[in-house]
Amino acid sequence: MKKHWHYIDFLRVLACFLVIANHTVKDSFIGYNMDFSATLGMAYLTFSKIAVPIFLMISGALLFEREEDYLSVWKKRILPLAAVIILFSLFVYIFIEKREFSLISWVASMIHEPAFVAYWYLYTLMGIYVMLPILQKLVHALKETDFKYLLTIWFVIMACLPFLGAWHLFPFVSPYFVLPVLTPEIGFLFLGYYLTHIQENRKSIRFYAIVLCVTMILCYFYNIFETKHFGSFTLLLDRACVWSSVILAICVFQIVYQLYETKTLSIKFNQIMYYIGETTFxxxxxxxxxxxxxxxxxxxxxxxxxxxxxxxxxxxVIFAFSYILVRLLAIIPLFKRLFHVRGSRRLLENE
Structure with missing residues (x-):
């Protein structure tokens, strides 16, 4: 039996919760007085931005581990994901937006933009799946030095320079300068694979915890400074691929990975995380x-x-309510398959 990586379950649950946090924090504080609660709320929002990076890093760790042929990717990944997009876009179109049904209008709207803002990730994932067989071959041809070069370039150009440019500390890079193959999302995929399968010399949990805390403190005071400078939140840290999100995501990934590698967490806890983790999609x-x-x-x-x-x-509340709904809907075979719920199983200590 293939080894089950328990740390992935925990990261899935954390990232899923932070997706919900990200979609509840911003609207709750923007436009309100900048009191202590609001500044902490903005720090909470900044931390929640690691949700998508963590999901992408998990995908990189799992998807790049193998090589799949084109037919298999289309059959097992692209078409099922297309079915999810179609079904949920149709539901939103009819029952939430309550628009008069028109096949042409619905198809056009679904192709043009996600039914919910949060569904942008499905379209990104679709693009990743289309390129997956090529990316898998590319990753397996890279050496550790190649990963370090690629990730350094990605971090500097995509996570740091736009932020510095917004503060006029560095000229905005010409849009004609692009990095072939490398996008913000692909960078996180490479990062997840590197941290899981390539990196050998890791710092201690204490080191990553200190870096995480220092980064959060910097983000907290930066948000205060930004508000006083511009007169309101401009949310320059409200992005998945910005220096703060990348650093925080790496620290969380490394801390959780090492906690599980040292078997710090109990078998019962692992079982709970597995049972919740399989419902996160x-x-x-x-x-x-x-x-x-x-x-x-x-x-x-x-x-x-x-x-x-x-x-x-x-x-x-939203996380718990959504979890209950998923479990109830998963009783229906169609939704069980769409949600990728396989059913609980006993996790053995030696697994």
Whole structure:
């Protein structure tokens, strides 16, 4: 039996929760007074931006481990993902937007833009799957020095220079200067594979914890400075591929990876993470619908006194509600397959 990587389950659950946090924090603080709660909320938002990087790093760690032929990728990945996009776009079009159905209009709208803003990730994932067989061959031909060169270039040019350019500390790079093959998303895929399969000399958990804390402190004070400088939030850190998101994602990935490598966490905890982790794709798909259904709960929680506490509680409510819905829908074979829910199993200690 192929070894199951328990740390992936934990990262999936964390990233899924942070996706929900990202979609609840911003609207809860933008436009409100910059009190202590709001500045902490913006730091929370900054940390939540690691959700997509973590998901992409997981994909890189798992997808680049193998080589798949073109027919297999289309059959097992591209067509099922297309079915998910079609089904959920149709649901939003008819039941949430309540538009009069027109096949041409619906197809055009689905191709043009995601039904929910959060579904942009499905379109990105579709593009990755289309190129996956080529990327797998490319990754397996690279040496450790190649990865270090590629990731350094990616971090400097894509994660740092745009941020510096926004502050006029570095000229904006010409749009004609592009990095063939390398995109922000592909960079995270390479990073996940490198950290899992290539990197040998890792720093200690304490080192990554210190870097994480220092980065969060910098982000906290930066958000305050940005607000005072511009008069409002401009959210230059509100991006998946920016220096803060990359550093935080690496630290979280490394800490979780090493915690599991040293068998710090219990078997029971691993079982719980596996059971929740297999529902994260489904939670991601329906959390937008859950947010729409739970607006009265959001209004109540944001007015309980402490807005930050209300936002955190609301994120947990949405996560829990979405999890329950996924488990209920997964009783139906179609949704079980769409959500990639395989059913729980006993995780053995020697697995």
């Amino acid at each position: 489904g939670i991601y798909l329906i959390h937008g619908i859950t947010l729409w259904l739970c607006i009265p709960i959001q209004t109540y929680l944001l007015n309980i006194g402490n807005r930050l506490l209300g936002v955190v509680l609301y994120s947990f």
